[in-house]
Amino acid sequence: MARPEVRGTFSQPGPSHPTVAVRLARTLCLTNAPVLNAIYRLLAIAFLALASEGQAFAQALAAPNVVPISDSIVTSGQPSAQALSTLAARGFQAVIYLAPMSVSDAVKEEPELLAKQGIEFVHIPIPFGKPDESHFMALSSALTRLQGKKVLVHCQVNMRASSLVFLHRTINQKTDPQRAYEAVATVWSPQGPWRQLLVEQLAKHKVNFEPY
Numbered sequence: 001m002a003r004p005e006v007r008g009t010f011s012q013p014g015p016s017h018p019t020v021a022v023r024l025a026r027t028l029c030l031t032n033a034p035v036l037n038a039i040y041r042l043l044a045i046a047f048l049a050l051a052s053e054g055q056a057f058a059q060a061l062a063a064p065n066v067v068p069i070s071d072s073i074v075t076s077g078q079p080s081a082q083a084l085s086t087l088a089a090r091g092f093q094a095v096i097y098l099a100p101m102s103v104s105d106a107v108k109e110e111p112e113l114l115a116k117q118g119i120e121f122v123h124i125p126i127p128f129g130k131p132d133e134s135h136f137m138a139l140s141s142a143l144t145r146l147q148g149k150k151v152l153v154h155c156q157v158n159m160r161a162s163s164l165v166f167l168h169r170t171i172n173q174k175t176d177p178q179r180a181y182e183a184v185a186t187v188w189s190p191q192g193p194w195r196q197l198l199v200e201q202l203a204k205h206k207v208n209f210e211p212y
Helices: 017-028 035-060 110-113 134-147 159-172 178-184 191-202
Strands: 073-076 094-097 120-124 151-154
Touching: 073 159, 094 110, 094 134, 110 120, 134 151, 134 159, 134 191, 151 159, 159 178, 159 191
Parallel strands: 073 151, 094 120, 094 151
Antiparallel strands: none
């Protein structure tokens, strides 16, 4: 099956530096224009450095749509075999794979490559056209159990992964859904059964948010 069209290769979810600068200025009661401009410049440099580091990491992982969620969770599409062989050196302690091994771009030796590095491999094969609540519950259970470890959650192009990690963050970690959804929107706009799954789970857990 051909890969669906995707939107990008890397995103660092979070507020832009002007928003941070405004909040900082309000907190410190700053009104002096030169001081505010200096804050903007410093924050701009910091965010550019972060983006550059993220781009380098995405290239090293050799996977589509790499999206760092936090210090402990990264989502992505399928990494190359070579990249999988270096995950321990990058601090990863577990990998959750959400696509069936039968898909054309699966790395068949992935479990063995990870085992050699002492990395736990969790496989939750989700048929792309038939995601359901049990898949979300399995992913959520795995992430809860692996809390405190650095985890890569991946599928083929980060559609399955971004969507289910969004639900986990919003429902279980109580992350603001608008902010959490940025990590989904940078990859795709869920349609069909995926949008239905998001809507149903958000409603079930009384989270007021409409996926776009």
